[in-house]
Amino acid sequence: MSDAWRDAEDYEGHERHERYAEGAGEGEEVVPAQGGPGIPGGPEDDGPAQDGSGNDQPVNDGSGNGGSVNDDGMHGGPDDPGGGGTANSGPVSGDGEPPRIPMPRASVEDTGRPLPELDAAESQAVPLVLEHRVLKALLGAWALAACSAAETAAVEEHLGECGACADEALRLRGAVGLLHPVEPLDLDPGLRTRVLTSSFDRRPPRIPVPEWATPYDAETARLDALLQDIGDAEWHAPVRLRWFEGDGPTSRRTTVAGVIAHLLTVDGLVAAALGLDDPLTGEAAKAMTPASRTEAYWNSSHFPPTRSIRSPWRDQSHNIVRTVSFTGGSTGKLAVSYGDFELPLHDAMLDRAFECWVHAGDIAEAVDYPYGPPSPRYLNRMIDLAARMLPVVLAERRRHGLASPGGGRHLVGVGEPGRSLRLEIEGHGGGEWLIALDSPGAVGSAEREVAHIALDGVEFCHLAAGHVSPEEAAAGQLGDREAIRDVLFATASLSRM
Amino acid sequence: MATKDAPPRWDRKMQQRLARGEAAALGELYDRFASLVHSLAHRVLGDERAADGITREVFAHVWEHPDAYDPKQGPLRSWVAALTHRLAVQRLRATETVALAHSGEGSTEELERKVRRASVAARADYIVTSMPAPLRAALELAYFQRRDYRQTAVDLGVTEDEARRRLRLGLQLLSTAHDSGAPPGAGGRA
Numbered sequence: 001m002s003d004a005w006r007d008a009e010d011y012e013g014h015e016r017h018e019r020y021a022e023g024a025g026e027g028e029e030v031v032p033a034q035g036g037p038g039i040p041g042g043p044e045d046d047g048p049a050q051d052g053s054g055n056d057q058p059v060n061d062g063s064g065n066g067g068s069v070n071d072d073g074m075h076g077g078p079d080d081p082g083g084g085g086t087a088n089s090g091p092v093s094g095d096g097e098p099p100r101i102p103m104p105r106a107s108v109e110d111t112g113r114p115l116p117e118l119d120a121a122e123s124q125a126v127p128l129v130l131e132h133r134v135l136k137a138l139l140g141a142w143a144l145a146a147c148s149a150a151e152t153a154a155v156e157e158h159l160g161e162c163g164a165c166a167d168e169a170l171r172l173r174g175a176v177g178l179l180h181p182v183e184p185l186d187l188d189p190g191l192r193t194r195v196l197t198s199s200f201d202r203r204p205p206r207i208p209v210p211e212w213a214t215p216y217d218a219e220t221a222r223l224d225a226l227l228q229d230i231g232d233a234e235w236h237a238p239v240r241l242r243w244f245e246g247d248g249p250t251s252r253r254t255t256v257a258g259v260i261a262h263l264l265t266v267d268g269l270v271a272a273a274l275g276l277d278d279p280l281t282g283e284a285a286k287a288m289t290p291a292s293r294t295e296a297y298w299n300s301s302h303f304p305p306t307r308s309i310r311s312p313w314r315d316q317s318h319n320i321v322r323t324v325s326f327t328g329g330s331t332g333k334l335a336v337s338y339g340d341f342e343l344p345l346h347d348a349m350l351d352r353a354f355e356c357w358v359h360a361g362d363i364a365e366a367v368d369y370p371y372g373p374p375s376p377r378y379l380n381r382m383i384d385l386a387a388r389m390l391p392v393v394l395a396e397r398r399r400h401g402l403a404s405p406g407g408g409r410h411l412v413g414v415g416e417p418g419r420s421l422r423l424e425i426e427g428h429g430g431g432e433w434l435i436a437l438d439s440p441g442a443v444g445s446a447e448r449e450v451a452h453i454a455l456d457g458v459e460f461c462h463l464a465a466g467h468v469s470p471e472e473a474a475a476g477q478l479g480d481r482e483a484i485r486d487v488l489f490a491t492a493s494l495s496r497m
Numbered sequence: 498m499a500t501k502d503a504p505p506r507w508d509r510k511m512q513q514r515l516a517r518g519e520a521a522a523l524g525e526l527y528d529r530f531a532s533l534v535h536s537l538a539h540r541v542l543g544d545e546r547a548a549d550g551i552t553r554e555v556f557a558h559v560w561e562h563p564d565a566y567d568p569k570q571g572p573l574r575s576w577v578a579a580l581t582h583r584l585a586v587q588r589l590r591a592t593e594t595v596a597l598a599h600s601g602e603g604s605t606e607e608l609e610r611k612v613r614r615a616s617v618a619a620r621a622d623y624i625v626t627s628m629p630a631p632l633r634a635a636l637e638l639a640y641f642q643r644r645d646y647r648q649t650a651v652d653l654g655v656t657e658d659e660a661r662r663r664l665r666l667g668l669q670l671l672s673t674a675h676d677s678g679a680p681p682g683a684g685g686r687a
Contacts, residue, residue: 137658140665141646146639148647172665175672178621179640185536188549192527195553199523199560206518217521221528228532318528322521 128154136165143172186229189222190375212346213324215353215378220317223263223360226369227310230256234367235307241362243466243495247402252497256366257305258298259359262497264313265293266355270348271316273336274323279312288339291497324349347385354382358465373458379429383457386464386494387423387433391440393490402493403486418442421479421487424454437483451479453487463488466495508566508573515563523560530574531556533626534581540619541585547592551585558584578623586616621674628670635663636671 128150130138135158141147142155159166200208209217235257242251254262268279269290278285284296298305324345336348343351357374364371373379397403412418423433434444454476455463462468470488477484514522531552538551558580559566566576593608625633631653638649650660 137661137665140663140668141639141661143668144636144639144646144664146645146649146664148645168669171672171675172668174675175621175668176640178618178671178674179625179636180618181641185532185539187531187535191535191549191552192524192531194549195527195531195556196520196523198553199557200520202557203518203561205520205523208520209524217524221524224528225532314528318521318525321524322519325519325521 127157130154130158132158132162132165135162136168139165139169139172143169143176187225189225189372192221193218193375207325209321209325210346213321213349215374215381216317216349216356217321218378219353219356219360219374220314220321222374223356223363224310224314226360226364226371227260227307229369230363230367232307236304237366239362239366241359241497243497244469244492247489247493249466249469254298255304256363257307257309259363260309260313261297261305262290262294263356263359264309264316265297266290267313267316267320267352268293269338270320270336270345270352273334273345273348274320274327276316276319276323279316288337289496290338292339294497320349347388350381350385353378354385354461354465357382358461358467373429373461376428379457379461380431383425383429383431383460384433386460386491387435389494390487390490391436391442393493394435394437394486395440397486397490397493403490404482412436412439412442414439414441416442417445417448419448419450419483420444420446421483422446422449422452423460423487424452425457425460426454427457429457435487437486449479451477451481451483451487453477453484460491463491464494466492468492505568505572509568511573512563512566512568515560523556526559527556530577533574533578533623537578537581537619537623538585540622541582541589541615543615547588548585551581551588554584555581575627582616582619582623585619586612589615617674621671624671624674628667632663632667632670635660636667639664 130151135155138147138151138155142152145152147155155165155169159169236255239254239256239259240251241254241259241262242249244250264279272278280287280293280297280300282300284293284300287293287296334345335342336345338348353374361371363369374382394403398405418436418438420434420436423435425431425433434446434449436442436444437450455474459468459474463470463473470485470492473488475484475488511522511526515526534555535548535552538555539545539548542548542551555577559577566573570576590608590612593611597603597605597608625636634653635649638644638652639646644652646660646664647657649664650657653660653663655663
């Protein structure tokens with residue numbers, strides 16, 4: 001391992017153990033690889049700081065921040081007609097010995113007299129007299145052109161006399177050239193799947209992630225990558241959660257962090273079913289529906305959630321994926337309770353993947369980031385889940401008088417073909433589904449098709465998420481109007497907080 | 498990532514899980530290091546697709562050879578960074594060599610200079626992302642915001658002494674990017 005990789009890491013370690021503060025406390029050299037002070041550079045002829053003008057001002061990469069140093073013309077720069085040694089880009093060491101000029105021991109500080117005002121010193125162009133120790137400590141600021149003009153002059157004067165400092169100055173100036181803005185990097189969201197797939201082709205996993213858990217794995221990773229990019233303040237950006245209740249839209253105000261808390265608590269239903277820790281504790285854990293759990297969590301703290309919520313949410317989602325990998329196919333049928341209904345685990349995971357995408361979209365909208373739909377393969381499965389849930393929801397709504405009483409007029413036995421609506425989903429992830437209209441037990445039937453709707457896959461998902469109203473959903477419609485209305489409203493009613 | 502300063506325990510467990518053939522572990526490894534790997538590869542190669550390719554190589558390599566990483570030798574993060582650096586520099590040298598042979602323009606010295614420059618730049622990036630946050634913040638203010646060290650001290654709420662110290666220390670760390678002439682030795686065999 002190279003020193004470079006290791007040094008930075010070691011440093012991280014220092015900070016963790018709070019040795020960072022003491023280890024570097026006195027401004028001593030902390031970088032072992034640094035050129036030792038034994039080979040001082042000794043500019044004798046055109047030394048950089050002999051006359052205070054032979055040294056380029058801190059030029060680095062042309063970003064122009066070196067300019068602040070010579071604003072007042074205290075020392076030379078490219079435009080300085082007096083600057084002789086402009087060919088040097090820094091305090092370059094010569095071959096000879098440094099001039100044996102003793103350190104200025106009698107510093108102002110040692111005399112006990114008050115220090116001169118910096119401004120006064122500058123205006124009178126009185127050279128600052130600083131100790132070696134002080135000058136050395138200034139080298140970083142000097143290299144970054146972040147000192148006063150008087151300090152800059154004092155440092156450069158010193159560099160002509162002190163080989164150790166001249167070496168370090170050169171080295172630090174070189175380091176400044178390595179700084180550059182971090183370009184915002186958007187990883188292709190599909191890269192994760194490609195990386196995993198090609199790795200597993202080379203060495204098949206002994207403990208794979210079950211097929212039905214992969215959409216959840218991918219969607220949580222995608223949201224996490226979005227969260228990584230957003231700033232502290234954006235975690236408090238307002239978000240309006242929207243869904244359908246009964247036959248009308250409803251909404252609830254929260255923040256980006258509040259949305260993650262919502263995902264954490266509802267994913268917690270899956271975690272709890274798997275025997276993992278429930279993020280809700282005490283009284284709050286008695287709440288069972290997604291909305292009541294979320295409210296309980298929000299209310300359990302006096303302070304609104306912050307970005308610190310990211311880590312528990314992410315850890316839990318990783319744990320869920322990991323746990324279902326170990327329990328394998330056997331847990332797929334395990335029931336996950338949502339309070340007023342249940343889903344088998346594999347559908348619950350798909351539902352959580354869907355919710356993760358929907359709320360990631362809410363967050364992305366709130367912080368003005370682009371966010372695309374899931375990969376077509378996963379989108380298709382999400383639509384399939386909704387299509388499979390529709391007959392149950394239709395029956396439920398009928399019981400509550402929210403859908404036309406089709407069941408009364410068209411009795412269908414379990415497993416028999418019933419009146420059906422053809423749901424045609426266009427675009428990536430699309431397909432066709434026959435929705436049995438009259439009974440959850442009936443089988444969708446092409447022969448008994450009474451209506452046909454066609455809409456885009458993402459539009460359908462927006463409808464199922466309660467983000468588009470059934471009246472406004474851009475759907476091509478053909479056939480029984482009542483059946484179409486029932487199915488569109490039932491789709492919207494799949495949504496919840 | 499959310500837990501950048503993970504304890505070595507995470508590194509050890511991750512290695513065990515990878516060795517066990519746990520697919521979910523590779524996903525977690527990707528979630529933690531993909532942006533590091535991709536950005537280092539991109540710094541060396543300057544090309545999105547090439548960086549994607551290196552990212553695939555790095556994770557596939559770790560997956561195929563989980564035992565190549567020895568937790569006693571240091572953090573997984575720096576091992577992954579060194580592996581990325583090595584593979585990316587290899588790739589750059591290979592493509593540049595082909596280009597040189599093809600066009601006949603330029604020299605091997607220029608090629609080596611270019612490779613070295615890219616290599617140092619990537620190492621510098623890594624050092625900046627890995628250095629303690631207080632040092633990074635000071636450099637950020639002094640360099641990108643063009644604040645002098647007194648203003649930097651005020652912005653950070655520290656003494657001027659401390660601001661000077663952080664700037665110097667930050668640059669000292671950064672300057673080690675130049676130190677390794679050869680590609681980093683760690684990172685396992687490709």
